[in-house]
Amino acid sequence: MQRDIMTARVAQAARHWPARLLAVVATLATVNCACASGDLSDISDLGPPEPAFSTGIQSARVTQNGNGNTARVDQSGLNAAEVMQQGVANTALSAQTGQLNWSALSQSGMANHFGANQSGARNGVSAAQTGNDNAATVAQTGTGNTAKVVQTGSANTAYVQQSGINLGVSVRQTGNGMSASVVQR
Numbered sequence: 001m002q003r004d005i006m007t008a009r010v011a012q013a014a015r016h017w018p019a020r021l022l023a024v025v026a027t028l029a030t031v032n033c034a035c036a037s038g039d040l041s042d043i044s045d046l047g048p049p050e051p052a053f054s055t056g057i058q059s060a061r062v063t064q065n066g067n068g069n070t071a072r073v074d075q076s077g078l079n080a081a082e083v084m085q086q087g088v089a090n091t092a093l094s095a096q097t098g099q100l101n102w103s104a105l106s107q108s109g110m111a112n113h114f115g116a117n118q119s120g121a122r123n124g125v126s127a128a129q130t131g132n133d134n135a136a137t138v139a140q141t142g143t144g145n146t147a148k149v150v151q152t153g154s155a156n157t158a159y160v161q162q163s164g165i166n167l168g169v170s171v172r173q174t175g176n177g178m179s180a181s182v183v184q185r
Helices: 002-014
Strands: 059-067 070-088 091-110 113-121 124-132 135-143 146-154 157-165 168-176 179-184
Touching: 113 124, 124 135, 135 146, 146 157, 157 168, 168 179
Parallel strands: 059 070, 070 091, 091 113, 091 124, 113 135, 124 146, 135 157, 146 168, 157 179
Antiparallel strands: none
8 A cells, every 4th residue: 555655646746847857758667666675786886776686576666755855767677776865855767678777866955856767788877966956867778888977066967878888977076057968879
């Protein structure tokens, strides 16, 4: 019953998400809320560890402390996601299709926005946002791509798009009003 309540709250909150987050994501299939965690790669030094695949099923974990935080996870295939939110009015969206893709996000502060859209196999994204009004979007297709985004401060924006095999990027923003855009193919 608690899972049904959480699913209803997430669906209701998604109606109010900024258009820039929703534009990145196509509608995907199902959300399963089985939980597992473990450290699968070296890019999650900041933020939560990557979700594990030891259960052989979809894995999604959302932890929220504060007020007005919203998170949505859409997955199709064998993928995993973890979202940790603390603060007020933070939004997170993780959409994944394919096999063994993972996303891990930690948000603390107010009005931070994060969106991830991954398709293919063995792609991973790790993000940590601390501060207020930060926005980050990561879109990855292909195999074995990794992205790490760390935003500390306020009003920072980051966009990462990777399409290919075994590409990697790390974006670190410390301060206020910074902007980064990375496209790799």
